[in-house]
Amino acid sequence: xxxxxSVIASILLAAGLLPAxxxxxxGTTGIQFKSISAGRNHTLALASxxxxxxxxxxxxxxxxxxxxxxxxxxxxxxxxxxxxxIVATGYYNYGVKSDGTLWRWGDFYGGPEELSDISxxxxxxxxxxxxxxxxxxxxxxxxxxxxxxxxxxxxxxSKYSDFVQAKGLANVIQVAxxxxxxxxxxxxxxxxxxxxxxxxxxxxxxxVSVPTQIxxxxxxxxxxxxxxxxxxIxxxxxxxGWGKNYYTGADDIDEEDSxxxxxxxxDIKQVKCGGEYNxxxxxxxxxxxxxxxxxxxxxxxxxxxxxxxTVIPDLTNITMIAAGNGHxxxxxxxxxILAWGYNMFxxxxxxxxxxxxxxxxxxxxxxxKSVAVGAGHxxxxxxxxxxxxxxxxxxxxxxxxTKEDKYTPIQVNGLTDIVQITxxxxxxxxxxxxxxxYGWGSDLDYQLSATYGEYLxxxxxxxxxxxxxxxxxxxxxxxxxxxxxxxGQGNNSEGELAADGYSLYYDSPVPIMIPGLTGIxxxxxxxxxxxxxxxxxxxxxxxxxxxxxxxxxxxxTRNTVPVKAGIDNVAYVSAGYDNSAAxxxxxxxxxxxxxxxxxxxxxxxMSTVYKPTQVxxxxxxxxxxxxxSTTLFIKNDDSVLISGxxxxxxxxxxxxxxxxxxxxxxxxxxxxxxxxxxxxxxxxDGTLWAWGDSEDGxxxxxxxxxxxxxxxxxxxxxxxxxxxxxxxxDLGDLALLSRCYNAKEYERLYCKKYDFNTDYxxxxxxLVAMSKALY
Numbered sequence: 001x002x003x004x005x006s007v008i009a010s011i012l013l014a015a016g017l018l019p020a021x022x023x024x025x026x027g028t029t030g031i032q033f034k035s036i037s038a039g040r041n042h043t044l045a046l047a048s049x050x051x052x053x054x055x056x057x058x059x060x061x062x063x064x065x066x067x068x069x070x071x072x073x074x075x076x077x078x079x080x081x082x083x084x085x086i087v088a089t090g091y092y093n094y095g096v097k098s099d100g101t102l103w104r105w106g107d108f109y110g111g112p113e114e115l116s117d118i119s120x121x122x123x124x125x126x127x128x129x130x131x132x133x134x135x136x137x138x139x140x141x142x143x144x145x146x147x148x149x150x151x152x153x154x155x156x157x158s159k160y161s162d163f164v165q166a167k168g169l170a171n172v173i174q175v176a177x178x179x180x181x182x183x184x185x186x187x188x189x190x191x192x193x194x195x196x197x198x199x200x201x202x203x204x205x206x207x208v209s210v211p212t213q214i215x216x217x218x219x220x221x222x223x224x225x226x227x228x229x230x231x232x233i234x235x236x237x238x239x240x241g242w243g244k245n246y247y248t249g250a251d252d253i254d255e256e257d258s259x260x261x262x263x264x265x266x267d268i269k270q271v272k273c274g275g276e277y278n279x280x281x282x283x284x285x286x287x288x289x290x291x292x293x294x295x296x297x298x299x300x301x302x303x304x305x306x307x308x309x310t311v312i313p314d315l316t317n318i319t320m321i322a323a324g325n326g327h328x329x330x331x332x333x334x335x336x337i338l339a340w341g342y343n344m345f346x347x348x349x350x351x352x353x354x355x356x357x358x359x360x361x362x363x364x365x366x367x368x369k370s371v372a373v374g375a376g377h378x379x380x381x382x383x384x385x386x387x388x389x390x391x392x393x394x395x396x397x398x399x400x401x402t403k404e405d406k407y408t409p410i411q412v413n414g415l416t417d418i419v420q421i422t423x424x425x426x427x428x429x430x431x432x433x434x435x436x437x438y439g440w441g442s443d444l445d446y447q448l449s450a451t452y453g454e455y456l457x458x459x460x461x462x463x464x465x466x467x468x469x470x471x472x473x474x475x476x477x478x479x480x481x482x483x484x485x486x487x488g489q490g491n492n493s494e495g496e497l498a499a500d501g502y503s504l505y506y507d508s509p510v511p512i513m514i515p516g517l518t519g520i521x522x523x524x525x526x527x528x529x530x531x532x533x534x535x536x537x538x539x540x541x542x543x544x545x546x547x548x549x550x551x552x553x554x555x556x557t558r559n560t561v562p563v564k565a566g567i568d569n570v571a572y573v574s575a576g577y578d579n580s581a582a583x584x585x586x587x588x589x590x591x592x593x594x595x596x597x598x599x600x601x602x603x604x605x606m607s608t609v610y611k612p613t614q615v616x617x618x619x620x621x622x623x624x625x626x627x628x629s630t631t632l633f634i635k636n637d638d639s640v641l642i643s644g645x646x647x648x649x650x651x652x653x654x655x656x657x658x659x660x661x662x663x664x665x666x667x668x669x670x671x672x673x674x675x676x677x678x679x680x681x682x683x684x685d686g687t688l689w690a691w692g693d694s695e696d697g698x699x700x701x702x703x704x705x706x707x708x709x710x711x712x713x714x715x716x717x718x719x720x721x722x723x724x725x726x727x728x729x730d731l732g733d734l735a736l737l738s739r740c741y742n743a744k745e746y747e748r749l750y751c752k753k754y755d756f757n758t759d760y761x762x763x764x765x766x767l768v769a770m771s772k773a774l775y
Contacts, residue, residue: 149209226273576626
């Protein structure tokens with residue numbers, strides 16, 4: 001495909017039909033923003049030209065980009081212009097145009113659509129399942145879930161297709177929604193509330209279904225609602241709150257049935273309620289926060305809970321704030337957006353952090369020799385013998401002397417002349433050229449030493465030397481010595497150390513020899529089982545056997561002595577989560593054990609493969625990496641085959657390969673590794689690549705939590721023309737479009753929309769048209 005596209009491109013370049021340089025969209029540099037809004041897992045921004053940008057979670061199409069893929073860069077929403085205000089909610093959005101019309105998108109409604117049953121709108125607010133609309137005549141209208149009387153019409157009847165007027169309200173200047181309650185601010189400075197009173201959220205002492213004035217509260221100029229609390233700013237700049245006072249700054253977790261002043265807040269001009277935290281913007285442009293900080297929603301303020309308003313560092317000259325479900329955004333006086341907090345769904349907008357359907361190059365490391373992956377951390381061994389690591393670091397498994405997670409590769413302390421690395425769970429290991437072994441991270445099962453705990457930097461493992469290979473299981477490690485014997489250390493609850501009798505279930509804090517094994521040339525460790533390859537080509541296995549991963553004629557759920565697997569003439573072995581694989585000397589591939597998602601590549605969809613079974617038609621394989629639901633087969637020519645689940649396509653969807661199939665995600669790998677659905681590989685030039693589902697967030701250049709407010713990035717090209725999100729419109733986008741035609745899916749809207757010249761073929765001419773259609 002690439003060669004064909006290259007030839008076509010050369011012809012069209014010569015004919016002047018294709019631009020000689022990559023096409024970039026104009027107008028995305030220097031954009032000024034005037035408003036922001038944070039939803040549950042996504043964020044919106046209103047530009048000064050009346051267009052809207054979106055980024056973050058996209059499960060219910062709330063980004064309106066014809067996909068459900070999360071996005072980590074801000075991209076203009078197609079079809080919206082002349083917008084005056086915006087509101088992001090849980091899974092959908094509302095916007096008001098300058099002509100007073102109401103627009104909605106997301107929640108599987110598709111692209112922006114006008115709601116024609118209401119007009120003359122001044123402003124709106126929506127948080128959970130209902131929307132409040134303030135009309136230019138000062139009346140309030142509502143629609144949505146009304147099980148708690150939040151619509152204000154005196155009933156609990158929900159209204160989803162039309163709007164009802166909230167009773168008894170006039171001269172309203174602002175509306176605000178909580179999860180299950182509603183608020184209105186009148187021009188005389190009084191606040192009115194209705195809906196659910198859980199934790200005292202209405203400030204009325206009871207649930208009501210019609211707007212009722214909150215007594216004792218006057219001179220108010222701004223209101224906001226939260227999950228179970230409400231906040232108000234008075235004309236003197238003080239802030240008053242009611243509801244669950246865990247969020248309102250009090251020093252205990254209780255409730256306030258009526259408004260109380262929040263100490264430490266003066267000269268405030270805006271407040272926002274997040275999920276379980278609050279933000280306040282001062283008139284001098286500083287931002288304060290209090291409440292929960294477990295997701296860094298309060299930035300670099302210390303502690304997981306902050307009960308008094310505290311200034312958030314690195315925020316100055318701020319003009320507007322927004323608080324989502326753990327993620328935050330702020331607009332500064334220069335019209336730029338800063339974001340911080342939870343970033344699981346790319347909602348911080350500081351860079352791509354979504355599931356990767358194509359391999360992503362990790363740019364800050366090269367000359368890589370091999371890789372290893374743990375439960376949430378990654379290792380890379382460079383050709384110079386140094387080890388680099390990144391990812392989760394709660395037990396020191398990254399090896400930099402701290403417990404701080406690392407989002408980019410850093411060099412592991414004190415390791416040189418390393419020839420092999422391995423990792424599993426929350427522990428890392430390295431083998432030096434002199435036959436000694438080093439480890440770091442968790443020692444909770446004594447897999448590193450006799451001292452129960454954790455090591456933040458590598459330590460030399462005592463009692464073992466002359467090692468030529470290591471293999472790591474979930475909480476144990478195996479050593480293959482130069483004399484052909486195998487030793488083990490750590491957890492033995494499933495017989496991983498082949499220690500029978502009284503020692504079963506007891507961990508070993510020192511290396512012990514696996515009995516009955518001599519002449520061993522290779523080893524492999526699964527989650528709770530192990531394999532050893534003898535010089536005669538036989539395979540021996542021990543440990544956990546619930547899925548027949550030992551491959552032997554035994555029905556025991558565990559074997560505490562090595563047993564011979566039913567396979568001979570083997571040259572290579574590999575062990576996975578609860579399965580095993582081998583390459584015979586004749587080049588054929590054999591598999592056994594757990595076959596979840598058909599990951600072992602056999603045509604028969606068996607959940608368990610009871611004995612070593614040949615994978616039909618597969619040969620010339622040099623390396624096998626077994627994951628929970630996927631297997632990577634790397635062939636002698638470095639091409640990659642995948643069996644089981646693979647993430648593919650522009651929307652990052654899973655597809656299932658029932659037999660080994662050429663990978664869509666990446667073309668060639670020198671070596672690779674995977675855990676669950678995260679893939680890591682080394683290319684021929686020694687560069688490092690990653691793709692797949694990284695729920696913990698560590699692709700190598702991204703962050704799960706953004707602690708320091710960071711400027712939101714704008715994609716250089718206006719979606720949806722840049723279909724592969726690389727910032728350019730080029731042949732890569734054409735390749736994605738061509739799949740629509742090749743897969744005979746032309747009639748799908750996604751494909752048909754980009755047949756610009758209506759010739760019923762997606763080709764280079766459509767790419768040219770795409771470049772002309774940019775913003």
